[in-house]
Amino acid sequence: MTVFEDAEARFSDAQERELLGGARRTPYWLENASRPAARRPLAEDARCDLVVVGGGYTGLWTALLAKERDPERDVVLLEAKRIGWAASGRNGGFCEASLTHGAANGIRRLPDEYERLAELGQQNLDQLAETVSRYAMDCDFQMSGVLRTATEPHQVEWLRTSARDDAHARFLSAEDLAAEVRSPLYQAGLFESQGTAIVHPAKLAWELARVCEELGVRIFEGTLVERIVADAAAVSVKTPGGVVRAQRVALGTNVFPALIRKERKYTIPLYDYALMSNPLSEQQAAQLGWAEQYGITDLNNRFHYSRLTTDADGRLRILYGGYDAIYHYGGRVKPQYDQRDASFRRLAAHFAATYPYLADLGFSHKWGGAIDTCSRFFPFFATQHEGRVAHTAGFTGLGVGATRFAAGVMVDLLDGRSTELTRMDYVTKKPLPFPPDPFAFVGARVSYSEMARADRHEGKRGLWLRTMDAVGLGFDS
Template sequence: MTGPSFWHDSLPQPVTPRPPLPGDSEADVVIVGAGYTGLWTAYYLKKADPGCRVIVLESEYAGFGASGRNGGWCSALFPSSLSKVAKVAGSRDAAIALQRTLNETVDEVGAVTKAEGIDCHYAKGGTIILARTPVQLERAQEEIAEFREYGFGEEDHRLLTAEEAKAELAATDVLGATYTPHCAAIQPALLARGLADVVERMGVQIYEQTPATSIWNGEARTPHGNVRAETVVRATEGYTKTISGFKRAIAPVYSLMLATEPLTDAQWDEIGLKGRQTFSDGRHLIIYGQRTADGRFAFGGRGAPYHYGSSIKPEYDSHPRVHTELKRVLDEMFPVLRDVQVSRTWGGALGVPRDWFASVGYDRAAKLAWAGGYVGDGVGAANLAGRTLADLIRGKRTPLTALPWVGHQSPKWEFEPFRWIGANLGLRVMDGADAEESRTGRASRRAALFGRFLGS
């Protein structure tokens, strides 16, 4: 093993961190965080203005966090529904514009990675979300109805019959599914590391092993020196709590994953996913998976506890009970996998805002820009955030800067211990809701009530 995830382990060579910041420095833009958000922002800034002096500061190395550990879905997903976006924006058209732009973003990532020679195993097979109980099927039908209400046709989202769904993915107990073509499976660490190499060749200075401890009035402070700039970009997602003054802005929630050993062609013939579709099902406690380019099942889900004080530690990357449960769920869905070995388990922190509404923004007076709060749907959204930040920082008014997540301010999370109590109560509620729905055949009222607590 050469890194914190299977994706890092399978890089062509082990990661060698770049040197830290050598001392005090100046730039036009300093970006804190070398994940997707920070790297895409640097990329589009340099594409628009090659003379722009950009410095990226990273506490570990590019792609160390969620950008190198996630499920590899470059999707058009947004953590809030169309109706919630329309309510927040006060406009149906704004919600439609955001969704259509996210749809297009999946292709943008594919086009840029191809043009820049980043081989991240990009395969646009779409996403299939299975309905495996009558309640899940009802929710799938409601989801498609909402998309129709907002003008999205079958070319964007469609409902599959049980037979159609099983032809794509032969899981047990399938009653139907939704399908969208707007998703690509990727190898996330390859994308993060490749993008870092590209922006470095463009003239961006990347200093790894350089944690920023505070950002204030155009200055990012680190143990190795301070960087002054006209704009500081906070691109720290699940690690935002490490920046002084931002501990309650984003809650780090752990998502855990496993990768099986490579499967045989016969096993894949029995399972499906011939186009490397990403997949999930309609349960409340989220699961997600993909067929990797080398023929493994990469499968993950929620279930790990929130840690008091938004704590982030390497030992939280492993949770034997949750990893065992993930393998049980995988075996239950695909009995052909029961004797297949797990070759790697891992985990990592993703960023959750209090209202589950991702945002991008720029306070020019404070010299501070930010993006994040993707709730696990950041592979595609981070690209859109990077393009949007590049426009905002350069003072350009474009269709991207008019999207409804721009300038959105999520409320802060509660003080402890209320944050810890609420987050872990929610975990129990959603876990219990899935069991309740399987037992009763009715939608869980507890899940609906907790959804209101989150503002959905």
């Protein structure tokens, strides 16, 4: 039994009611006074050079980069609901340099390109930071680094090894770590000063939309794209309010069913859940000792992520999420899946074990959302209609930074440019498709169970997970 499973076993129904009973079932980030008013939906036919479908990070970065490269380009962005309402407005706000879901995954899947992809990933994060600064985006962005923690004895040596291999990483013994963040579960730590930033995720989406509009992008919300069709002259994007005819179309719909139907088999929606704590008192903040607003993750297969944030009244709160990765039969994205009381209870129990002196703090918000997961854990690309339509998806939980990189690739593809990026296997090769249900459902259940078993046995992966690794069919959040 892991320390977290033990915490679950000791967590009572009374604790659940006390800590979670008053939590609102909405993403904390979206309840913000700076959220812009809804924009009007498309209500007439239109023409433009480029239509971007999707008002999350992928679509917004695509629109912004397209206008920066060609200010005269006429760009329309269509969003089915509100800007940033889905994954872009409900994630943890970890903005990472990695384009391959970590070094080990990148080396295993693209050994010949990994070193260059690592360089490009850091370059992408630096350019993202420069864009935030240049446009004075109010999104609480900071190059914070990340603290990785060992919660089981065998993980301590993993961190020592990582520290020897990374000039930007610093190993922390249990005693050193106690001076940073106080938790009885943390047996060692590794602080990586480079490669991770922290951001207010919803504000980033809203500020990207602001900048896009200032550059001349026309944004329509409440506009569902029903289908796209092409003829020799243009591509038509059909919505209930009108048809937009364009020379090029960029699809940034991520976890939602791809408008290029043959691409749907490459992603499945995995649901991730998070809690936001009530504000900490000054005494509780002093006990915690978490002075800098870097993020924290652990090394388990079923890992947690947590971070500090400051609310509108200047009070510290802790976001705590992860661990569960839930696939629902049929692979649908449904609003009711955003709530899962079993996952919220589990997270509350783990939080109390991690920070026992905050065990009665309680939570103000509980929410979940769908992650566009592909079998290689990092995005893939596709084109259709003689290169006039481009699509990307499959970010698998690391899209806050990687969407900007993918957006640049899509603009290259749509412009017909042969670049270093468009020639890379990273772009030209596809992940393995997921099988249909019931096979995907059963496979996801078995994989999750085997990940739990590996966590109980010093991370040693059993036959099922080793086989999945060997064939390249992964399951992760």
